[in-house]
Amino acid sequence: MNQIKRVVIFGGVHGNELTGIYLVKKFDRAPHLIARSTFETIALLGNPQACAIGRRYVDTDLNRCFLRQDLANPNLSSYEANRAQEISQIFSQKNSQQSDLIIDIHSTTSNMGLTIIAASNHPDNLQLAARLNLLYPNLKILTPATENRDSSVLRSLSKLGFTVEVGPVAQGVVDASLFCQTEELVSTILDVTEAYNLGTILPVKNPLTIYQSIGAIDYPRNEKGDIEAAIHPQLQFRDYEPLNPGDPMFLTWDGESVLYEGKSTVYPIFINEAAYYEKGIAMCFTQKSIVSQ
C-alpha cells in the first residue's frame, strides 16, 4: 500500500457551482480544518476566472480539458486548456512510492444527494469508497466503466480520489444544508485517508453498491436543435431510482409522454442537470451492481 503524500481539494472547477468555491475559500482561511498528520493538503480554485464572473467556464468546460494529448499540446490557447495544463503540473512529479488523492467538489441541479465518482477502480480507491459508504449509508458511489487514462475529467489525473457531486442546488446558489454536508464529507475523506496512511483502516468486507455509467440520452429536439420535451414529472428528482421499459421519461410541450424504450432497467442520474442541456444530455443511464470487496 503506497502512502498518500498529498490531497488536493478542488472547488470552482465550474465557476457557478458555489458550494465548492466557498468551501475552498473557507479552507484557505482556516487550513487547520484540512490539515492531517500524514499528508499535505492543498485547497485550490479550479477555474478562478470563471468563479470571478460566476459562469461555468470562460471559453470551454475545464472539466473536459484533461485528455493526455490536450495536456501535452502547446498549441491550445483557450483559458481552460491552459489552466488544465497548469493544474496537471501539480501532479506531474510523482514518486512511485507515494500517491496523490484528488477531491473535486461539484454541485448539480439533479437530485443526486451526496455522490462520489471514483477516479479509478484501483482496489485502494474502492476500499476508501467502501469505508466512506459505511460511514454514509446514503452516499452514492459511481465507478468508471473503464480505466480513466483517456478521460478528459480532472479526477483522471490521479488514480486515487473522487469527484464529489452534491444536489439538487441551482447554479449560482449556496444551499447551507448541502454546504455543511459537503464540508463534513470532505473532512471524513481526509480522516479516512489519514487512517489509510496509518494502516489503521480495516478492510471493508461488506458488499458495495456501485453505479456505472452506460451512456447518456438527449432530449427530443427539433431540426433547429430546440428541445421538444422536458423531463417527465414522474422522473424529475428520481435520480438513482429504477427506470423500467415503458416508464415515462419525457413530457412534450403538447403534453404527450415519451416512454423509455430500452430493454432493461437502468438507473438514471444527472436528470435535468442545467449544464448538460448544451452537451445534449438529458440524463445519464447507469447500471447498479453489488460488488464484493
Added chain:
Amino acid sequence: MNQIKRVVIFGGVHGNELTGIYLVKKFDRAPHLIARSTFETIALLGNPQACAIGRRYVDTDLNRCFLRQDLANPNLSSYEANRAQEISQIFSQKNSQQSDLIIDIHSTTSNMGLTIIAASNHPDNLQLAARLNLLYPNLKILTPATENRDSSVLRSLSKLGFTVEVGPVAQGVVDASLFCQTEELVSTILDVTEAYNLGTILPVKNPLTIYQSIGAIDYPRNEKGDIEAAIHPQLQFRDYEPLNPGDPMFLTWDGESVLYEGKSTVYPIFINEAAYYEKGIAMCFTQKSIVSQ
C-alpha cells in the same frame, strides 16, 4: 371600464429562465392557444440574444431598463437598453379608450410557487388579481408599494398586467410540472381578461391577501465583497412565511446563526434567488395585508 385591446405575453426577458422561453415558442407554433375573441394576443421573446446564449442578459439586466428617462435616451448603447426601447414602442401608441395588458413570465430559484406581481394598483388590475386568486387559492399576489411610473421593470409599461414568477426552478432548467402550471395560469389570465372585456366578470367582494415589498437585505459580506454566510437552513425555501424578530436568517461559513433583528414580523420572498447575488439581495421583505375589494 376600458376595453383591453391587446395582451402581450413576454418570455425570456431573462435568457436563462426557460419556462417562459419555451412557453412563448409553444404559443408561436400554436397561436390558437392564446387567441381570444375580444382582444389580440402577442407572444414575444423579451431578450432573444440572451436566450440564444442561455444567460440572464448580454450587457445588463433588461428588466431594469424601462425607466422613462432611459427609454427616451438616444445615447444608451447596451443591447438591453436598445431592446427596451424597441419593446416600449409596442406600447407607445395608446388609444385612451383601450388598454394593453402585459404578462411577463419569469422563474426564480426561490420557493415562490406561483406568484403574480401586479403592474399597478389600478382597481381594474386588482380586480383581475382577485379573480385569479379565487381560481388559484395558492396564488400569491404582490402589489407595488407606490405607482410604477418611475419603475425600471418591463411590467411598468402598462397599468394592467402582471409579472408571473414561478419557482423553485434552477436557471437553465425546465421543470415540466411548473411549465404546465404556468401555461394554465397564463391561459386563465387570458380567460379572465376576456370576461373583463365582455363585462361578464363579477366583482370579487372577498378580501384579498396581498404582499407589498418594503425593502431588501444583502448577505453579510467581507471587505472584498464575498458573501460570508448563506441563507439559514431554517429560512431556505420558506418564502411568504413569517420571519419574526430573533429568527435565524443566515448561517455563516463557520456555523454561526445570524438572527433577524427587525422590530416587526416580515414575510421574505426571493429567498436565495440566484440572480440577486450580484444585486446585493439575499431576500426581499414584504408586508402581508388583507384588503377589501
